[in-house]
Amino acid sequence: MPKIKLAEKTVELIREICAQFNNQETELINVLHQVQHKLGYLPAEVQEVIAKELNASVAKVYGVVTFYSFFTMLPQGQHPISICMGTACYVRGAEKVLTEFKRQLGIEVGQTSADGKFSLSCLRCVGACGLAPVVLVGEKVYGRVSPQQVSKIIAEYQDGCASAQSA
Amino acid sequence: MTAYNTHILVCGGTGCKASESELIKLNFKNQLAELGLDDDVQVIHTGCFGFCEKGPIVKIQPDNTFYVTVRPEDTKEIIEEHLIKGRKVERLLYKNPKTQEQVTESKNMDFYKKQVRVALRNCGFINPENIEEYIGNDGYSALGKCLEEYSPEETIQVIKDSGLRGRGGGGFPTGLKWEITRKVQADQKYVVCNADEGDPGAFMDRSILEGDPHSVIEAMAICGYCIGASKGLVYIRAEYPLAIQRLKTALAQAREYGLLGENVLGSGFGFEIEIRYGAGAFVCGEETALIHSMEGKRGEPTFKPPFPSESGYMGKPTNVNNVETFANIPPIINKGAAWFSSIGTEKSKGTKVFALAGKINNVGLIEVPMGTTLREVIYDIGGGIKDGKKFKAVQTGGPSGGCLTTAFLDTPIDYDNLLAAGSMMGSGGMIVMDEDDCMVSIAKFYLEFTLDESCGKCTPCRIGNKRLHEILVKITEGKGTREDIDKLRMLSQVIKDTSLCGLGQTSPNPVLSTLDNFLHEYEAHVDSKKCPAGQCKALMQYVIDDEKCTGCTLCFRNCPVGAISGEKRSPHYIDQTLCIKCGVCFEKCKFDAIKIV
Known part of the structure; x- marks a missing residue:
């Protein structure tokens, strides 16, 4: 992973978040949630700052970041696409939908497209099992998605802005 | 005007929200305001009605009309026809698929007839963001009753007599758990609500928190009173934004009403609740792992004993119950242990x-x-x-x-x-x-989940499940042997016997149960290299039946990789070297001409 240099402003932001939680090591997960919410991801350099502020080892912070699936060390695409791979979606054909997304975007799960527009991930059950299979683009939920609809969904975001139309 | 005192309940569960129920609510509000009816008709978002298949759901009270699959553009018709003219909008009523008769009220639908709602009693009936509605439905009366009339021991006895068992999976008697935690001496104890619902395909805890958050808050306070804890923590998945927001709103309202805080209902008992966020780890549903996660650590389970009731969060006695378990507590206190234990079987009540x-x-x-x-x-x-x-x-x-x-x-x-x-x-x-689901693939699917979610602490789970998965992949690719089936069984037993926590001990269950009940499917994959359900791609091909194909070109036009060729009005052909087995042609063909072989 290429090294990145954090802007002074970013370091300050991380420090502020740690201070909100009284620099307590036991608040590490809350701190990580807040920082990821602001920065979008948690690269190694950010983890180093957090470790220092909470007086914890970098190894511990890294251990926690990599343990939980919600935290990511890679920047997400402008439009993160998540395919629900819960059991209800799986038996209603989510795998075929995922394969089609992979094929059309030319990326694997966990990767971001070359233009930075889309990233692809799987998640376990959004709880909208009545709409299975379900795909999330950002916060928007698409229900009863078939492989044939994949190109239409991607096209909605190709021009840079999402259309207000529903799936 | 007959619209006076009418309520429009719009489902605000995650499923219906995904189908634009937010816009439905907004349309109702705006159109009612235009007609000057906004003082007479109240529009509210409720929690999940349960009938997600037919969502979004809109219910009109007081006549209890139950509209299904409502679209945002239908609101005008509902207002004009139902509210103003008093005629039900027939096309939006539920139709009994057997009799084709329209059913206007939910209680007459087959879906609801056999249901008995205790934990979900308020979901779909009250506005979860308004504490008054909860109070209006016996809310917080159980807490008041405990604080005024019952000692902690008496309350625990009621829960024990009710026969309530933990709803998170384990089935441990709830009253007994409370009693054990009560008996441990400590300066600080904790009540934890496990809302880290990780089972794919299970969304009841979220629906309760979204539809009736106060019932959980009330029950946690009762638990605190019983075990002697002044602090409660809700450990909830960060992936449940709506549930978190409703819980936060409910907590603020409860504080405002003196139902949480230093002196609950003036009784001298103090109780406060905080929210802790999960970060996506299935193993955190296990109570020791959950506690470590709340302490900011990796959510790895530890050996029991000591049980959390002796040494839990921050080393203090901690009582962990799941959301649904808590939601059962207030009705048990209100209606009595005998009522609750009259429902259910001999050993599983409620x-x-x-x-x-x-x-x-x-x-x-x-x-x-x-x-x-x-x-x-x-x-x-x-x-x-x-x-x-x-x-x-x-x-x-x-x-x-x-x-x-x-x-x-x-x-x-x-x-x-x-x-x-x-x-x-x-x-x-x-x-x-x-019949279209391949049980070997289902076992493989669950193993993939376990592989992702194993915390890695103990070898049988971390490595054993990986080996199990590899064998299943081999079988679904048509490379398996009879020996592999024996190995699956032996390895599964070892993992079951030697793993530390519940996740490891139960992880081979999908493999073992499919081996027991669907051995013939495994044998077909291994012996004749066939997938009876036609799901395993390596073991199947799509071919076109020359006699049935009319040459309509529909498959040709829909194939995403151009693997289909043929002239119009003459049989088509699938090039197997190009085919990605996506199945689009199979779904599109109107003449049953595409076969799986």
């Missing part, structure tokens, strides 16, 4: 919420008395299998559970019967599978 999903007509959230049979759930409530297909199996208990066949359809559902059948209650996910 009701259980199930998330019914998969290849079933009525996907949704249901609550039935313990002892209801799988057949009643699947055929009466669930409306049978989708598209008239044949039932093959129902998977209960999530990744730790098993697949049950037709042989178990008449088994009454309770903790012990499900265990004896080789599955488990789990948190209540129920996924129905039909």
Whole structure:
């Protein structure tokens, strides 16, 4: 992973978040949630700052970041696409939908497209099992998605802005 | 004007929200305001009605008309026809698929007839963001009753007498758990609500928090009173933004009403609740792992004893219960232990919420008395299998559970019967599978989940499950042997016997239960290199039947990779070297000309 240099402003932001939680090591997960919410991801350099502020080892912070699936060390695409791979979606054909997304975007799960527009991930059950299979683009939920609809969904975001139309 | 005192309830559960129920509510509000009816008609978002298959749902009170699959553009018609002219909008009423008759009220629908709602009593009935509505439905009266009339010991006795068992999967008697925690001496104790619902296909805890957050807050305060804790923590998945928001709103309202804080209802008992966020780790449903996660650490389980009731969060005695368990507490206090224990079977009292999903007509959230049979759930409530297909199996208990066949359809559902059948209650996910589902692939699917979610602490789970998965992949690719089937069974047993926590000990269950109930499918993959369900791509091909193909070119036009060729009005041909086996042609063909071989 290429090294990145954090802007002074970013370091300050991380420090502020740690201070909100009284620099307590036991608040590490809350701190990580807040920082990821602001920065979008948690690269190694950010983890180093957090470790220092909470007086914890970098190894511990890294251990926690990599343990939980919600935290990511890679920047997400402008439009993160998540395919629900819960059991209800799986038996209603989510795998075929995922394969089609992979094929059309030319990326694997966990990767971001070359233009930075889309990233692809799987998640376990959004709880909208009545709409299975379900795909999330950002916060928007698409229900009863078939492989044939994949190109239409991607096209909605190709021009840079999402259309207000529903799936 | 007959519209006075009318309420429009719009489902605000996650499923219906995904189908624009927010816009439906907004349309109602705006159009009512235009007509000057906004003072007479109240529009509210409720929690999940349960009938997710037919969402978004709109219910009109007081006449209880139940509209299904409502679109945002339908609001005008509902206002003009139903509210103003007093005529029901017939096309939006539920139609009984058997009789084709329209059903106007939910209580007359097959989906609701056999349900008994205890934990879900308020979901879909009250506005979860308004504490007054909860109070208006007996809310917080159980807490008041405990603080005024019962000692902590007496309250615990009521819970013990009710026979309530933990709804998170384990089935441990709740009253006993409280009693044990009460008896431990400490300067600080904690009540923890486990809302880290990780089972794929289970969404009851979220629906309760979204639809009735106060019931959980009330129950946690009662628990605090009983065990001697002044602090409660809700550990909730960060992926549940709506539930978090409603819980936060409810907490603020409870504080405002003096139902939380230093002096609850002036009784001298103090109780406060904080929220802790999970970050996506299935193993955190295990209580020791959950506690470590709340302490900011990796969510790895540790050996019990010591149990959390002795040494839990921050080393203090901690009582962990799941959301649904808590939601049962207030009605037990209000209506009494005898009422609760009159529902259910001998060893499993009360009701259980199930998330019914998969290849079933009525996907949704249901609550039935313990002892209801799988057949009643699947055929009466669930409306049978989708598209008239044949039932093959129902998977209960999530990744730790098993697949049950037709042989178990008449088994009454309770903790012990499900265990004896080789599955488990789990948190209540129920996924129905039909003849098109390959059971070897299903076992592989669950193993993939376990592989992702194993915390890596102990070897049998970390490495054993990886080996299991590799063998399953080999079988689904048509490279398996009879020996592999034996290895699966042996390895599964070792993992079961030697893993530390519940996740590891139950992880091979999907493999073992499919081996027990669907051995012939494994044998077909291994011996004749065939997948009977036609799901395993390596073992199948799509071919076109020359006699049936009319040359309509529909498959040719829809094939995403250009693998189909042929002239118009003459039989087409699939090039197997190009085919990615996506199945689009198979679904599109109107003449049944595409076959799986």
